Amino acid sequence: MSNWARQSLARLDLGEPVALVTILATEGSAPRDAGTKMVVWAGGQAGTIGGGNLEHQVADQARRMLLSPVHFALQDYPLGPLLAQCCGGRVRLLIERLDNTAVDWLTDAARRLDADQPFEVRTRFNSGALAKTVAPVTASSRVGAAITLAGQPATARGARPTLGDVLVEPQDLPRPPVLLFGAGHVGQAVARALEPLPFRLSWYDTRPETAGISGVTVGTVAQLAAATLGAGRDGYILIMTHDHSLDYALTLAALAGGAFGYLGLIGSDTKRARFLSRLRKDGFDDASVARMTCPIGLPHLKNKAPEVIAVSVVADLLMRLEAARRERTRDMQLASL
Numbered sequence: 513m514s515n516w517a518r519q520s521l522a523r524l525d526l527g528e529p530v531a532l533v534t535i536l537a538t539e540g541s542a543p544r545d546a547g548t549k550m551v552v553w554a555g556g557q558a559g560t561i562g563g564g565n566l567e568h569q570v571a572d573q574a575r576r577m578l579l580s581p582v583h584f585a586l587q588d589y590p591l592g593p594l595l596a597q598c599c600g601g602r603v604r605l606l607i608e609r610l611d612n613t614a615v616d617w618l619t620d621a622a623r624r625l626d627a628d629q630p631f632e633v634r635t636r637f638n639s640g641a642l643a644k645t646v647a648p649v650t651a652s653s654r655v656g657a658a659i660t661l662a663g664q665p666a667t668a669r670g671a672r673p674t675l676g677d678v679l680v681e682p683q684d685l686p687r688p689p690v691l692l693f694g695a696g697h698v699g700q701a702v703a704r705a706l707e708p709l710p711f712r713l714s715w716y717d718t719r720p721e722t723a724g725i726s727g728v729t730v731g732t733v734a735q736l737a738a739a740t741l742g743a744g745r746d747g748y749i750l751i752m753t754h755d756h757s758l759d760y761a762l763t764l765a766a767l768a769g770g771a772f773g774y775l776g777l778i779g780s781d782t783k784r785a786r787f788l789s790r791l792r793k794d795g796f797d798d799a800s801v802a803r804m805t806c807p808i809g810l811p812h813l814k815n816k817a818p819e820v821i822a823v824s825v826v827a828d829l830l831m832r833l834e835a836a837r838r839e840r841t842r843d844m845q846l847a848s849l
Contacts, residue, residue, distance in 0.1 A: 514708070516549040517622035519558040520610055524618075528553050530610050531574035534681065535561055536659055539668035540601030542591065546659055546666070547681065554578060561605075566591060570605060577609050583641045584608040586672055602668045606635075606679070608642055620646040621683070628687055628712060635679040649682060658682075687712040688746045688773070688833065693736060693762050694753035695722040698778065701822035702750065703727060709826065710833070711748070714739070718758065733758060737765035743772040746836070748829055750808070752778035760787060767791065767800055774832055776808035776825065 516532070523530040533550040535542075543562020550559040550567070552574040561567050566589055577585065587605045610618070617633075624631045630649040635642050659666040662677040673679065687710045692699060695717040706713050715727050716736050723730045731739070740762055743749050749772050751762050759777060766775050777787065784806040791801045809824030 514559050515622055515625045516551055516559060517618045517625055519551045521615065521618050521622060523551070523553045524610065524612060524615060529578050531577055532608050532610055533561060533570055533574055534606045534608075535603055536586075536606050536661075536679070537604045537666040537668040537670070538601060539603075542601040542603050547683075552578075561603075566603070570607065574607050577607060582609065588668065604666070604668045614644065617644045617646050624648075625683065631683050633681040633683060635681070637673040637675060637677050637679070639675060688748065689714060689743060690748045690750065690829070691739060691743050692716070693740075693749070693751045693759075694778075695719070695725050695728045696752070696754055697818040698752050698821050700725065701818040702752070702825055705819075705822040705826040709830065711829070714742070717753070719754065733761055737761055740766040741769040741771065745771055746773050748772070748774045748776070748832070750776045750778075750825065756783070760790060763787060763804060764791070764794065767796055767803065772803075773836070774829070775804050776828075777804055777806040778808055778821075779806050781807065 520530050520532060531552045533552060535544055535546050535548045537546050538544075543564065543566065544560070548559075548561055550557060550561045550570075552571050554575060557571055561570060569589070570587070573585070573587065585607045587607060588602065589605065590602045621631065621633060623629075624646065632647045632649055634645045634647055636644075659682070660680045661670070661673055664670070666679070690706060690711045690713050692702060692706075692713060692715045695703075695715060699715070699717075703713060703715055713727065714729070716729050716731060716739055717725075718731065718733060718736060720730060722728045729739075736758075740749060743766070749766050751759050751766075753759050753762070759779070763775070763777055766772060777784070779787075784804075787804070787806065788801050791804075792798075809821060809828050813820060813824040815821075
Protein backbone atom coordinates (compact mmCIF):
# COMPACT_ATOMS: atom_id res chain seq x y z
CA MET A 513 0.00 0.00 0.00
CA SER A 514 1.46 3.37 -0.99
CA ASN A 515 2.65 5.77 1.68
CA TRP A 516 1.90 9.19 0.20
CA ALA A 517 3.83 11.00 2.92
CA ARG A 518 6.99 8.94 2.35
CA GLN A 519 6.68 9.38 -1.41
CA SER A 520 6.46 13.14 -0.92
CA LEU A 521 9.53 13.11 1.32
CA ALA A 522 11.48 11.10 -1.26
CA ARG A 523 10.98 13.81 -3.88
CA LEU A 524 11.79 16.60 -1.42
CA ASP A 525 15.00 14.75 -0.49
CA LEU A 526 15.95 15.00 -4.17
CA GLY A 527 15.43 18.74 -4.06
CA GLU A 528 12.19 18.64 -6.03
CA PRO A 529 9.03 20.44 -4.98
CA VAL A 530 5.94 18.25 -5.05
CA ALA A 531 2.20 18.76 -5.14
CA LEU A 532 -0.14 16.73 -2.95
CA VAL A 533 -3.62 16.16 -4.37
CA THR A 534 -6.42 15.06 -2.01
CA ILE A 535 -10.02 14.20 -2.84
CA LEU A 536 -11.96 15.99 -0.11
CA ALA A 537 -15.48 15.01 -1.11
CA THR A 538 -17.44 13.31 -3.87
CA GLU A 539 -21.00 13.43 -5.13
CA GLY A 540 -22.67 10.83 -7.33
CA SER A 541 -20.43 8.46 -9.26
CA ALA A 542 -16.74 9.23 -8.85
CA PRO A 543 -13.63 7.21 -9.76
CA ARG A 544 -12.11 7.26 -6.24
CA ASP A 545 -13.33 7.93 -2.72
CA ALA A 546 -12.81 10.93 -0.46
CA GLY A 547 -9.42 10.79 1.23
CA THR A 548 -7.60 9.41 -1.83
CA LYS A 549 -4.25 11.11 -2.37
CA MET A 550 -1.86 11.51 -5.30
CA VAL A 551 1.67 12.91 -5.26
CA VAL A 552 2.72 14.86 -8.35
CA TRP A 553 6.12 16.25 -9.34
CA ALA A 554 7.54 17.67 -12.55
CA GLY A 555 8.56 14.32 -14.01
CA GLY A 556 5.98 11.91 -12.64
CA GLN A 557 3.43 10.99 -10.02
CA ALA A 558 2.65 8.36 -7.39
CA GLY A 559 -0.83 7.13 -6.66
CA THR A 560 -3.99 7.79 -8.62
CA ILE A 561 -7.24 9.69 -8.16
CA GLY A 562 -8.95 7.48 -10.71
CA GLY A 563 -7.25 8.06 -14.05
CA GLY A 564 -8.98 9.41 -17.11
CA ASN A 565 -9.41 13.05 -17.99
CA LEU A 566 -9.83 14.05 -14.34
CA GLU A 567 -6.40 12.79 -13.37
CA HIS A 568 -4.81 14.25 -16.51
CA GLN A 569 -6.26 17.71 -15.85
CA VAL A 570 -5.46 17.67 -12.13
CA ALA A 571 -1.87 16.49 -12.66
CA ASP A 572 -1.39 19.27 -15.21
CA GLN A 573 -2.83 21.83 -12.79
CA ALA A 574 -0.56 20.51 -10.01
CA ARG A 575 2.55 20.83 -12.19
CA ARG A 576 1.63 24.39 -13.14
CA MET A 577 1.28 25.16 -9.43
CA LEU A 578 4.85 23.93 -8.88
CA LEU A 579 6.05 26.71 -11.21
CA SER A 580 3.97 29.42 -9.54
CA PRO A 581 3.94 31.24 -6.19
CA VAL A 582 0.52 29.73 -5.38
CA HIS A 583 0.58 27.47 -2.33
CA PHE A 584 -2.77 25.72 -2.69
CA ALA A 585 -6.01 25.55 -4.62
CA LEU A 586 -9.43 24.14 -3.80
CA GLN A 587 -10.81 22.83 -7.08
CA ASP A 588 -14.28 21.54 -8.00
CA TYR A 589 -14.62 19.19 -10.96
CA PRO A 590 -18.04 18.22 -12.35
CA LEU A 591 -16.98 15.07 -14.16
CA GLY A 592 -19.64 14.99 -16.83
CA PRO A 593 -20.07 18.61 -18.01
CA LEU A 594 -16.44 19.67 -17.58
CA LEU A 595 -14.44 16.51 -18.28
CA ALA A 596 -16.82 14.37 -20.36
CA GLN A 597 -16.39 11.40 -18.04
CA CYS A 598 -19.26 8.94 -18.09
CA CYS A 599 -19.41 8.49 -14.32
CA GLY A 600 -20.97 11.96 -14.23
CA GLY A 601 -20.34 12.70 -10.57
CA ARG A 602 -18.54 15.56 -8.91
CA VAL A 603 -15.35 15.83 -6.85
CA ARG A 604 -13.78 18.53 -4.71
CA LEU A 605 -10.00 18.48 -4.54
CA LEU A 606 -7.30 20.16 -2.50
CA ILE A 607 -4.07 20.69 -4.43
CA GLU A 608 -1.16 21.93 -2.34
CA ARG A 609 2.46 22.65 -3.12
CA LEU A 610 4.91 21.09 -0.67
CA ASP A 611 8.46 22.22 0.00
CA ASN A 612 11.01 21.67 2.77
CA THR A 613 8.79 23.46 5.30
CA ALA A 614 6.52 20.39 5.12
CA VAL A 615 9.21 17.88 6.15
CA ASP A 616 8.28 17.73 9.85
CA TRP A 617 4.60 16.93 9.45
CA LEU A 618 5.24 14.63 6.47
CA THR A 619 7.81 12.69 8.51
CA ASP A 620 5.31 12.27 11.35
CA ALA A 621 2.60 11.15 8.92
CA ALA A 622 4.94 8.71 7.13
CA ARG A 623 5.94 7.11 10.42
CA ARG A 624 2.33 6.67 11.49
CA LEU A 625 1.33 5.25 8.11
CA ASP A 626 4.17 2.73 8.27
CA ALA A 627 3.07 1.69 11.76
CA ASP A 628 -0.67 1.62 10.95
CA GLN A 629 -1.35 4.17 13.65
CA PRO A 630 -4.59 6.14 13.24
CA PHE A 631 -4.05 9.89 13.00
CA GLU A 632 -5.49 13.10 11.62
CA VAL A 633 -3.99 15.63 9.27
CA ARG A 634 -5.24 19.07 10.33
CA THR A 635 -4.99 21.92 7.84
CA ARG A 636 -5.65 25.51 8.85
CA PHE A 637 -6.40 27.91 6.02
CA ASN A 638 -4.26 30.97 6.66
CA SER A 639 -3.82 33.96 4.40
CA GLY A 640 -2.12 32.65 1.24
CA ALA A 641 -0.81 29.48 2.89
CA LEU A 642 -1.73 26.34 4.80
CA ALA A 643 -0.64 25.37 8.30
CA LYS A 644 -0.40 21.58 8.62
CA THR A 645 -0.19 19.43 11.74
CA VAL A 646 -0.54 15.74 12.52
CA ALA A 647 -2.43 14.57 15.59
CA PRO A 648 -2.95 11.03 16.91
CA VAL A 649 -6.41 9.51 17.04
CA THR A 650 -7.12 7.22 19.95
CA ALA A 651 -10.92 7.10 20.14
CA SER A 652 -12.32 4.06 18.34
CA SER A 653 -15.33 6.16 17.34
CA ARG A 654 -13.09 8.10 14.97
CA VAL A 655 -12.38 5.05 12.82
CA GLY A 656 -14.00 5.56 9.45
CA ALA A 657 -14.91 9.17 10.25
CA ALA A 658 -15.53 11.63 7.44
CA ILE A 659 -13.32 14.50 6.35
CA THR A 660 -14.58 17.68 8.00
CA LEU A 661 -14.22 21.37 7.23
CA ALA A 662 -14.95 23.90 9.97
CA GLY A 663 -16.48 21.09 12.01
CA GLN A 664 -18.90 19.93 9.31
CA PRO A 665 -18.59 16.99 6.88
CA ALA A 666 -16.86 18.13 3.70
CA THR A 667 -19.07 18.05 0.63
CA ALA A 668 -18.55 18.45 -3.10
CA ARG A 669 -20.77 21.55 -3.25
CA GLY A 670 -20.64 22.94 0.27
CA ALA A 671 -19.13 26.15 1.57
CA ARG A 672 -15.52 26.76 0.67
CA PRO A 673 -13.03 27.43 3.49
CA THR A 674 -12.62 30.88 4.90
CA LEU A 675 -9.67 32.32 6.80
CA GLY A 676 -9.02 30.29 9.94
CA ASP A 677 -11.13 27.27 8.98
CA VAL A 678 -9.63 23.88 9.81
CA LEU A 679 -9.82 20.84 7.55
CA VAL A 680 -9.53 17.50 9.38
CA GLU A 681 -8.60 14.39 7.40
CA PRO A 682 -8.75 11.13 9.37
CA GLN A 683 -6.10 8.61 8.33
CA ASP A 684 -7.53 5.77 10.36
CA LEU A 685 -8.11 2.68 8.22
CA PRO A 686 -5.23 0.40 9.23
CA ARG A 687 -4.05 -2.40 7.02
CA PRO A 688 -5.14 -5.75 8.47
CA PRO A 689 -2.36 -8.29 8.88
CA VAL A 690 -1.90 -11.22 6.51
CA LEU A 691 0.16 -14.08 7.92
CA LEU A 692 1.44 -16.06 4.95
CA PHE A 693 3.02 -19.46 5.62
CA GLY A 694 4.98 -20.84 2.69
CA ALA A 695 7.47 -19.22 0.32
CA GLY A 696 7.14 -21.55 -2.65
CA HIS A 697 5.96 -20.50 -6.10
CA VAL A 698 2.40 -19.82 -4.98
CA GLY A 699 3.50 -18.07 -1.79
CA GLN A 700 5.80 -15.79 -3.76
CA ALA A 701 3.03 -14.97 -6.23
CA VAL A 702 0.64 -14.16 -3.37
CA ALA A 703 3.24 -11.93 -1.70
CA ARG A 704 3.77 -10.01 -4.95
CA ALA A 705 0.02 -9.56 -5.39
CA LEU A 706 -0.40 -8.31 -1.81
CA GLU A 707 2.42 -5.77 -1.96
CA PRO A 708 0.47 -2.75 -3.35
CA LEU A 709 -2.75 -3.59 -1.49
CA PRO A 710 -4.13 -2.50 1.91
CA PHE A 711 -2.67 -5.41 3.86
CA ARG A 712 0.33 -5.79 6.18
CA LEU A 713 2.23 -8.96 5.25
CA SER A 714 4.17 -11.22 7.60
CA TRP A 715 5.73 -14.13 5.69
CA TYR A 716 7.16 -17.36 7.08
CA ASP A 717 8.86 -20.58 6.00
CA THR A 718 10.89 -23.32 7.68
CA ARG A 719 13.36 -23.96 4.85
CA PRO A 720 16.78 -22.29 5.23
CA GLU A 721 17.03 -21.69 1.48
CA THR A 722 14.05 -19.31 1.60
CA ALA A 723 16.02 -16.90 3.80
CA GLY A 724 17.29 -15.23 0.64
CA ILE A 725 13.77 -14.20 -0.38
CA SER A 726 13.08 -10.64 0.69
CA GLY A 727 10.51 -10.46 3.46
CA VAL A 728 10.60 -14.13 4.50
CA THR A 729 11.21 -15.04 8.14
CA VAL A 730 12.69 -18.53 8.54
CA GLY A 731 11.85 -20.41 11.72
CA THR A 732 11.20 -23.80 13.24
CA VAL A 733 7.83 -25.53 13.11
CA ALA A 734 7.21 -24.47 16.70
CA GLN A 735 8.07 -20.86 15.89
CA LEU A 736 5.74 -20.78 12.91
CA ALA A 737 2.97 -22.39 14.96
CA ALA A 738 3.42 -19.67 17.59
CA ALA A 739 3.30 -17.02 14.86
CA THR A 740 -0.24 -18.09 13.90
CA LEU A 741 -1.39 -16.65 17.21
CA GLY A 742 -0.43 -13.14 16.07
CA ALA A 743 -3.18 -12.65 13.51
CA GLY A 744 -5.71 -11.05 15.82
CA ARG A 745 -9.45 -11.02 15.20
CA ASP A 746 -9.09 -8.89 12.04
CA GLY A 747 -6.14 -10.83 10.60
CA TYR A 748 -5.95 -13.26 7.70
CA ILE A 749 -3.96 -16.49 7.82
CA LEU A 750 -2.88 -18.22 4.60
CA ILE A 751 -1.27 -21.66 4.87
CA MET A 752 0.45 -22.95 1.74
CA THR A 753 3.73 -24.59 2.73
CA HIS A 754 5.71 -27.30 0.93
CA ASP A 755 4.69 -29.97 3.45
CA HIS A 756 1.19 -31.24 4.28
CA SER A 757 2.25 -32.22 7.78
CA LEU A 758 3.47 -28.68 8.38
CA ASP A 759 0.21 -27.35 6.92
CA TYR A 760 -1.66 -29.48 9.43
CA ALA A 761 0.48 -28.36 12.38
CA LEU A 762 -0.12 -24.71 11.49
CA THR A 763 -3.85 -25.24 10.95
CA LEU A 764 -4.06 -27.01 14.30
CA ALA A 765 -2.22 -24.18 16.05
CA ALA A 766 -4.34 -21.48 14.42
CA LEU A 767 -7.63 -23.17 15.33
CA ALA A 768 -6.43 -23.80 18.86
CA GLY A 769 -5.46 -20.15 19.24
CA GLY A 770 -8.74 -18.99 17.76
CA ALA A 771 -7.79 -15.34 17.19
CA PHE A 772 -8.12 -14.72 13.47
CA GLY A 773 -10.63 -13.32 11.01
CA TYR A 774 -9.92 -15.81 8.24
CA LEU A 775 -7.97 -19.07 7.97
CA GLY A 776 -7.27 -20.25 4.45
CA LEU A 777 -5.57 -23.56 3.60
CA ILE A 778 -4.39 -24.27 0.08
CA GLY A 779 -5.49 -27.65 -1.24
CA SER A 780 -8.15 -29.78 -2.83
CA ASP A 781 -11.48 -31.05 -1.54
CA THR A 782 -9.69 -34.31 -0.71
CA LYS A 783 -7.10 -32.50 1.41
CA ARG A 784 -9.89 -30.63 3.15
CA ALA A 785 -11.72 -33.87 3.98
CA ARG A 786 -8.57 -35.45 5.40
CA PHE A 787 -7.76 -32.39 7.51
CA LEU A 788 -11.31 -32.20 8.84
CA SER A 789 -11.18 -35.85 9.85
CA ARG A 790 -7.87 -35.38 11.67
CA LEU A 791 -9.04 -32.19 13.37
CA ARG A 792 -12.16 -33.89 14.70
CA LYS A 793 -10.05 -36.75 16.03
CA ASP A 794 -7.87 -34.13 17.73
CA GLY A 795 -10.90 -32.77 19.58
CA PHE A 796 -12.19 -29.91 17.44
CA ASP A 797 -15.95 -29.58 17.11
CA ASP A 798 -17.87 -28.75 13.93
CA ALA A 799 -18.01 -25.03 14.71
CA SER A 800 -14.26 -24.86 15.09
CA VAL A 801 -13.33 -26.77 11.95
CA ALA A 802 -15.87 -24.76 9.94
CA ARG A 803 -13.61 -21.75 10.44
CA MET A 804 -11.04 -23.30 8.10
CA THR A 805 -11.48 -22.44 4.42
CA CYS A 806 -10.17 -25.02 1.96
CA PRO A 807 -9.87 -24.80 -1.02
CA ILE A 808 -9.02 -21.09 -1.01
CA GLY A 809 -9.69 -18.31 -3.49
CA LEU A 810 -12.61 -17.70 -5.80
CA PRO A 811 -14.40 -20.99 -6.57
CA HIS A 812 -14.90 -20.29 -10.29
CA LEU A 813 -11.19 -19.78 -11.01
CA LYS A 814 -9.83 -23.29 -11.58
CA ASN A 815 -6.49 -22.45 -13.20
CA LYS A 816 -3.62 -23.73 -11.01
CA ALA A 817 -0.88 -21.41 -12.26
CA PRO A 818 0.69 -19.67 -9.22
CA GLU A 819 -0.14 -16.19 -10.54
CA VAL A 820 -3.78 -17.13 -11.14
CA ILE A 821 -4.08 -18.69 -7.70
CA ALA A 822 -2.60 -15.51 -6.24
CA VAL A 823 -5.12 -13.30 -8.01
CA SER A 824 -7.94 -15.57 -6.88
CA VAL A 825 -6.79 -15.66 -3.24
CA VAL A 826 -6.10 -11.94 -2.97
CA ALA A 827 -9.39 -11.02 -4.66
CA ASP A 828 -11.17 -13.15 -2.06
CA LEU A 829 -9.31 -11.35 0.76
CA LEU A 830 -10.27 -7.97 -0.68
CA MET A 831 -13.92 -9.00 -0.83
CA ARG A 832 -13.77 -10.14 2.79
CA LEU A 833 -12.06 -6.90 3.80
CA GLU A 834 -14.71 -4.81 2.08
CA ALA A 835 -17.50 -6.83 3.72
CA ALA A 836 -15.90 -6.37 7.15
CA ARG A 837 -15.61 -2.63 6.64
CA ARG A 838 -19.25 -2.37 5.54
CA GLU A 839 -20.30 -4.31 8.64
CA ARG A 840 -18.18 -2.07 10.87
CA THR A 841 -19.68 1.08 9.32
CA ARG A 842 -23.19 -0.32 9.75
CA ASP A 843 -22.51 -1.16 13.40
CA MET A 844 -21.17 2.34 14.03
CA GLN A 845 -24.26 3.87 12.44
CA LEU A 846 -26.58 1.70 14.53
CA ALA A 847 -24.64 2.55 17.68
CA SER A 848 -25.05 6.27 17.01
CA LEU A 849 -28.86 6.05 16.77
